[in-house]
Amino acid sequence: MNTDICFLTASELARRIRRKELSSSEVLEAHARQIERLNPQVNAIVTLVLDQARERARLLDETAARGEFFGPLHGLPIAHKDLTETKGIRTTYGSPIFENHVPDFSTLLVERAQQVGAITIGKTNTPEFGAGSQTFNPIFGATRNPWDLSKTCGGSSGGAAVALACGMLPLADGTDLGGSLRNPASFCSVVGFRSSPGRVPNVPSRSAWNAMNISGPMARTVQDVALFLSAIAGPDPRSPLSIHEVGSRFAEPLDRDCKGLRIGWCADFAGIPLDRRVREVIDSQRKSFESLGCVTEDARPDFSGADESFKTLRALTFYQQHHALLEPHRARMKRTVIEEIERGSRLTGPQIARAETLRSELFARVAEFMRSYDFLVLPTVQVPPFPVEQEYITEIEGIAMASYVDWMRSCYFISITALPAISVPAGFTLEGLPVGLQIVGRHQDDWGVLQIAHAFEQVSGVQRRPPLVT
Numbered sequence: 001m002n003t004d005i006c007f008l009t010a011s012e013l014a015r016r017i018r019r020k021e022l023s024s025s026e027v028l029e030a031h032a033r034q035i036e037r038l039n040p041q042v043n044a045i046v047t048l049v050l051d052q053a054r055e056r057a058r059l060l061d062e063t064a065a066r067g068e069f070f071g072p073l074h075g076l077p078i079a080h081k082d083l084t085e086t087k088g089i090r091t092t093y094g095s096p097i098f099e100n101h102v103p104d105f106s107t108l109l110v111e112r113a114q115q116v117g118a119i120t121i122g123k124t125n126t127p128e129f130g131a132g133s134q135t136f137n138p139i140f141g142a143t144r145n146p147w148d149l150s151k152t153c154g155g156s157s158g159g160a161a162v163a164l165a166c167g168m169l170p171l172a173d174g175t176d177l178g179g180s181l182r183n184p185a186s187f188c189s190v191v192g193f194r195s196s197p198g199r200v201p202n203v204p205s206r207s208a209w210n211a212m213n214i215s216g217p218m219a220r221t222v223q224d225v226a227l228f229l230s231a232i233a234g235p236d237p238r239s240p241l242s243i244h245e246v247g248s249r250f251a252e253p254l255d256r257d258c259k260g261l262r263i264g265w266c267a268d269f270a271g272i273p274l275d276r277r278v279r280e281v282i283d284s285q286r287k288s289f290e291s292l293g294c295v296t297e298d299a300r301p302d303f304s305g306a307d308e309s310f311k312t313l314r315a316l317t318f319y320q321q322h323h324a325l326l327e328p329h330r331a332r333m334k335r336t337v338i339e340e341i342e343r344g345s346r347l348t349g350p351q352i353a354r355a356e357t358l359r360s361e362l363f364a365r366v367a368e369f370m371r372s373y374d375f376l377v378l379p380t381v382q383v384p385p386f387p388v389e390q391e392y393i394t395e396i397e398g399i400a401m402a403s404y405v406d407w408m409r410s411c412y413f414i415s416i417t418a419l420p421a422i423s424v425p426a427g428f429t430l431e432g433l434p435v436g437l438q439i440v441g442r443h444q445d446d447w448g449v450l451q452i453a454h455a456f457e458q459v460s461g462v463q464r465r466p467p468l469v470t
Helices: 002-006 010-018 024-042 050-065 108-115 158-165 182-188 222-232 247-251 276-284 286-291 306-332 335-346 349-369 406-415 446-460
Strands: 045-048 077-081 119-124 148-152 171-176 191-194 214-219 262-265 295-298 375-379 421-428 434-441
Touching (some): 002 024, 050 119, 077 108, 108 119, 158 182, 182 434, 191 222, 286 295, 306 335, 406 434
Parallel strands (some): 077 119
Antiparallel strands (some): 421 434
């Protein structure tokens, strides 16, 4: 019965709590037992505050008894990524430098979730400073994939994806610069949504004008991602990129007639290498879109310049955010983090200007290209999950990767365009490893992306519960 509660959708849990068929305390305790049972095997949740959560659940039950509800997330347990500041709860950023760091503030995302009834139960694992799509760090170790414990869960929101897949949480948040919401969603057969920059304002932020790094929702279903987004989206005057549209519209039903929608099918996206096992799974789902009445057409948008632009601006971001730590703490920092900061320190004005020009040209080309298509469909990740001991992929189908992030180009090429993109489960390799499919929408068409993803989810027939939890 407890496991059944843990695998109800967040939307259904919220309905049952509102109808008083379940209490917030019952929901919390079911998830606490699931964490106790499974977390030692996967290492997804790294800080727990159950006493605080239980007190919060009691308060929510008292208000519910009076017929009063905080909002759409009333009584739903949530854990926040360990890059995301939570007032009074340890936030380490996966770094030994901050092993005992307890912030005196929460980010806007955390505040908004709590204001509408979410119950914070702890923090989810992440690589050091979110660098790399493989979740491990010197404080907590590696997070394992529940579909195969010998494999990585991806990253950098890896702990969040695993906790969702295991039924330890109904909702989780993550961040995404180069794929950190989408990559682990793909590797764990859950849903991760990189919304448009400014949809969920980054407050506070030391890089408020940065359109690449976003925070957003993860869940087991698209409808639950939309529910969570309805609570955390919306304008804020402290964010210059803030989109002036209220979040509540994402609580509306996602149903849509997809007949006639034009899908740009990017099986050979940008000429980047793709593991044949991933290709087979993605190609098998083309018929699902066609069964919805969509028109699919092979598409090859021009993403030239994306790699150079992303890598330059990523290094600039690492320098801006972490350079002050380098001199006093170099011996305690991961090699790839040091390399990014140092690369950022060597950037010249002309190099940064070129990166911005390339990004502008890319956006213009892709926006023009998408006048012919409602959505693009492509693989979320170029490879299936790989061994947890392997830090990153060095070659795909015999083609060497030039850096530790090159195997993530299917994600970060989309990041640089600032277009909304979602990863939804597409199926499994013959070895039983999850593969995600990425749907990319037009500029700020977050609603449309959620609708088509929801429609695909209804016809795709993908299994959602890993063998570990059965």
